[in-house]
Amino acid sequence: MTGEWIYLNGRVIPLREAPVSPVDIGLLRGYAVFDLLRTANGRPFLLEEHLRRLHVSAASLGLAVPSTDAEIVAAIAELLVRNAHAEATVRFLLTGGESADGMSFDPATPTFMIMTHDLQEPPPELYERGGSLISVEHLREIPEAKTTNYLTMLRHKPRAIAQGALDLLYHHDGRILEAATASFYIVRGRDILVPERDVLYGTVGTFVLGMVREPYRIVEGDVTLDDAYGADEAFLTSTTRGVVPITRLDDRVIGGGVVGPVTAELMERFREALAAH
Amino acid sequence: MTGEWIYLNGRVIPLREAPVSPVDIGLLRGYAVFDLLRTANGRPFLLEEHLRRLHVSAASLGLAVPSTDAEIVAAIAELLVRNAHAEATVRFLLTGGESADGMSFDPATPTFMIMTHDLQEPPPELYERGGSLISVEHLREIPEAKTTNYLTMLRHKPRAIAQGALDLLYHHDGRILEAATASFYIVRGRDILVPERDVLYGTVGTFVLGMVREPYRIVEGDVTLDDAYGADEAFLTSTTRGVVPITRLDDRVIGGGVVGPVTAELMERFREALAAH
Numbered sequence: 425m426t427g428e429w430i431y432l433n434g435r436v437i438p439l440r441e442a443p444v445s446p447v448d449i450g451l452l453r454g455y456a457v458f459d460l461l462r463t464a465n466g467r468p469f470l471l472e473e474h475l476r477r478l479h480v481s482a483a484s485l486g487l488a489v490p491s492t493d494a495e496i497v498a499a500i501a502e503l504l505v506r507n508a509h510a511e512a513t514v515r516f517l518l519t520g521g522e523s524a525d526g527m528s529f530d531p532a533t534p535t536f537m538i539m540t541h542d543l544q545e546p547p548p549e550l551y552e553r554g555g556s557l558i559s560v561e562h563l564r565e566i567p568e569a570k571t572t573n574y575l576t577m578l579r580h581k582p583r584a585i586a587q588g589a590l591d592l593l594y595h596h597d598g599r600i601l602e603a604a605t606a607s608f609y610i611v612r613g614r615d616i617l618v619p620e621r622d623v624l625y626g627t628v629g630t631f632v633l634g635m636v637r638e639p640y641r642i643v644e645g646d647v648t649l650d651d652a653y654g655a656d657e658a659f660l661t662s663t664t665r666g667v668v669p670i671t672r673l674d675d676r677v678i679g680g681g682v683v684g685p686v687t688a689e690l691m692e693r694f695r696e697a698l699a700a701h
Numbered sequence: 702m703t704g705e706w707i708y709l710n711g712r713v714i715p716l717r718e719a720p721v722s723p724v725d726i727g728l729l730r731g732y733a734v735f736d737l738l739r740t741a742n743g744r745p746f747l748l749e750e751h752l753r754r755l756h757v758s759a760a761s762l763g764l765a766v767p768s769t770d771a772e773i774v775a776a777i778a779e780l781l782v783r784n785a786h787a788e789a790t791v792r793f794l795l796t797g798g799e800s801a802d803g804m805s806f807d808p809a810t811p812t813f814m815i816m817t818h819d820l821q822e823p824p825p826e827l828y829e830r831g832g833s834l835i836s837v838e839h840l841r842e843i844p845e846a847k848t849t850n851y852l853t854m855l856r857h858k859p860r861a862i863a864q865g866a867l868d869l870l871y872h873h874d875g876r877i878l879e880a881a882t883a884s885f886y887i888v889r890g891r892d893i894l895v896p897e898r899d900v901l902y903g904t905v906g907t908f909v910l911g912m913v914r915e916p917y918r919i920v921e922g923d924v925t926l927d928d929a930y931g932a933d934e935a936f937l938t939s940t941t942r943g944v945v946p947i948t949r950l951d952d953r954v955i956g957g958g959v960v961g962p963v964t965a966e967l968m969e970r971f972r973e974a975l976a977a978h
Contacts, residue, residue, distance in 0.1 A: 425801060426724050426801070426803075430723060432723070439722075439723060439724075442720075442723050443719075443720025443721065444720065444721040444722070444723055444725070444728055445716075445721070446707060446709070446716060446719055446721055446794070446814055446816060447703050447716075447816070448721070448728070449855075450728055451721055451725070451727055451728050451733070451794070451796075451849070452735070452794070452849060453849055453850075453851035453854075453855060454731035454733070454848070454849040454850045454851060454852060455851065455852065455855050456728070456731070458729070460803075484856075485852075485855075485856065486856070486859070513803075515803065517723070517728070517729070519728075520855070524702060524703070525818070525821060526703075526737075526790075526792065526818060527851075527855075527882075537723055539723060539724070541802070541803060544802060565842075565850075565852045565853055566852060566856070571731070571852060572728070572729060572730055572731045573730075573731040573842075573850050573852060574730035574731060574732065574804075575731060575732065575762075575842045575843060575848060575850060576842055577730075578726075578730060578732050578762075578797070578804075579761075579762065579763070579843070582763070605804075
């Protein structure tokens with residue numbers, strides 16, 4: 425559930441008293457970016473990385489976050505106290521603001537809000553058995569920005585749910601990009617293959633890849649669907665799910681259908697990092 | 702300006718008392734469709750066609766309009782009286798409704814609103830001199846649906862304005878599709894070439910093409926950028942602009958840079974249709 429208190433354009437107010445205008449360009453024209461972080465032991469995790477990514481996303485749309493980072497940090501602290509989640513996700517949402525004519529907007533008066541939600545973690549079985557993905561041809565419109573455009577994701581979601589899939593795996597021109605709501609990596613021998621182009625910067629992904637140790641190594645470049653089908657291991661990373669083994673892609677089994685040693689180690693290290701936060 | 706009264710989920714209420722929830726999926730995930738019609742002599746123009754397209758757009762996203770067409774007609778009539786525009790545009794906006802978890806929504810409880818705005822018509826000179834377009838490689842995600850996703854449009858808009866362009870012309874894999882906010886057609890000899898695939902159904906465009914008379918004929922199919930550069934005439938059609946001659950595309954002049962006879966006749970016929978409405 426979403427917390428009862430929300431930060432909107434500089435004030436912490438009740439969610440039900442935080443109206444978004446029907447003529448907000450984020451609603452009328454989908455012109456908005458967001459970001460989402462999680463807490464660990466009640467404290468924001470990878471806060472700086474998420475703020476940095478928010479600023480990058482905003483700049484991609486010619487927008488700027490109207491609150492300072494210090495104001496944001498203070499607002500998050502207040503929201504976490506008021507909303508009293510056990511553990512939370514913290515969502516930033518930035519739009520171009522209200523539009524007088526339904527198409528124009530003034531970047532000087534954006535709409536910026538911070539919401540918190542109860543952290544929803546996947547069931548433990550997912551980490552033991554691994555999850556499955558469905559591949560979908562799709563290149564996000566502004567890959568480096570975390571925009572609110574989830575048209576393709578939400579349209580395919582009923583099919584994904586029906587097939588028991590955890591997420592979609594986007595690919596374009598033969599290249600794997602990322603999952604709809606996560607970063608995606610594969611292990612081949614001692615190489616961890618990292619899709620390099622046309623993907624969102626992964627906050628958790630970058631953190632997790634930073635924990636890779638010899639003899640394994642990171643190899644950034646183009647990764648194909650066939651690379652994934654034939655991988656020794658595959659895993660995704662996301663804010664709410666951490667490191668998740670992927671053992672099926674479409675109708676193919678990856679890595680014998682079991683959680684591989686590299687994925688297992690990264691899962692464990694990431695859990696330790698959360699616990700120690 | 703937007704009218705002070707708005708129809709929201711069955712009620713006509715003041716715009717400022719018509720809050721959209723910060724957790725509406727139309728805002729959080731851009732999951733929304735819309736449509737826009739104009740009045741002529743104070744009455745909705747091509748109302749049935751716009752309603753039909755709204756239903757098509759909704760169905761593409763697995764949504765349904767929660768108001769009956771009769772309720773919509775009555776709501777428009779009430780809004781037009783209350784908001785007292787000289788001439789208006791009427792905007793429908795349909796989203797997946799509020800989301801408990803930031804990703805899921807219940808199609809049974811959508812958000813549906815109707816707003817009205819003052820009709821903004823282009824200056825008369827545009828119809829005398831013609832307008833220019835900038836070509837941009839882009840295929841909309843769900844071409845048959847009028848979604849709220851205008852990321853590409855709004856990102857390129859500052860450049861278009863700087864170059865004095867009226868709109869963007871989207872093309873993909875060598876095929877011309879449509880302008881960002883209009884349908885686009887070219888005239889070559891006696892053929893009026895109509896991009897057939899991956900375009901939104903044009904309400905005004907279809908109406909205007911229906912006024913084409915012998916010896917001219919409609920030819921639906923693929924149209925290339927080179928076809929456009931070398932065209933005898935080009936024009937776009939849209940709800941707010943009607944038929945607009947296009948005399949420049951990128952750095953090229955089309956049809957000698959003057960308004961051609963086919964375009965001139967269709968402009969005139971369309972004006973007559975509006976006047977007679």
